[in-house]
Amino acid sequence: MTANTIYQHGTLGLLVPGLFEGTITAGELLTHGDTGIGTLDGLNGEVIILDGHAYQAREDGQIREIDATETMPFASVHFEQPDVSVDVKGLSQAEFEQQLLTEYQLENVFAAVRVTGTFKHIKTRVAPKQTRPYQTLVAATTKQPEFEGDNVTGTIIGYYAPHLFQGATVGGYHLHFLSDDHQLGGHLLGFDIDQATVKVQRFADFKVHLPIDNAAYLQEKFDNQAIDTAINKAER
């Protein structure tokens, strides 16, 4: 398996009208990568995949390892083989994101970003588990628990994608977090780096695997404008 491909199951866009049914097992997903992010069946929390293990950050703040039989409607993975590894100190989120964009010319590139170290501050949110009939993504994420910590040791993992691919995925940065002690995790809303090692891996290939056996997916009439608006609202 090439280390030069992002493998994505589903699209961010399919979550927008509420297609939250899991359509790939964690076991199968992990054959396509050992590192990544996603969400579980029913939009049940945030998925963080590190070193071949998939974890769920739940809406009650608990973190647990995901079983191979559990399913996901959307996830992205890759085999970790960073191009660069650099140490950084005292960077705000804005400084960090701009520095990466400039230094590695990411604007039109798919890249994985992994930041391991200590953070002065971390703020996450976790999508709450939905029940059928599913609401839209925006409705489902209007009220979602947020979690914060100071002086946290852990790992940021996620991707940068060219804005051209907004809808297929999140255009720009999409980052998740897991603390080393598994006490804090989720979709990253904000962070402040104390000191950390940053690893960047650039990809020439972006592979999308679609749930073509899922009836709801086949019947959906997607609206690009609504998808763009919803992603900006629900994923940033």
Ligand SMILES: [Zn+2]
């Ligand atoms: Zn997320």
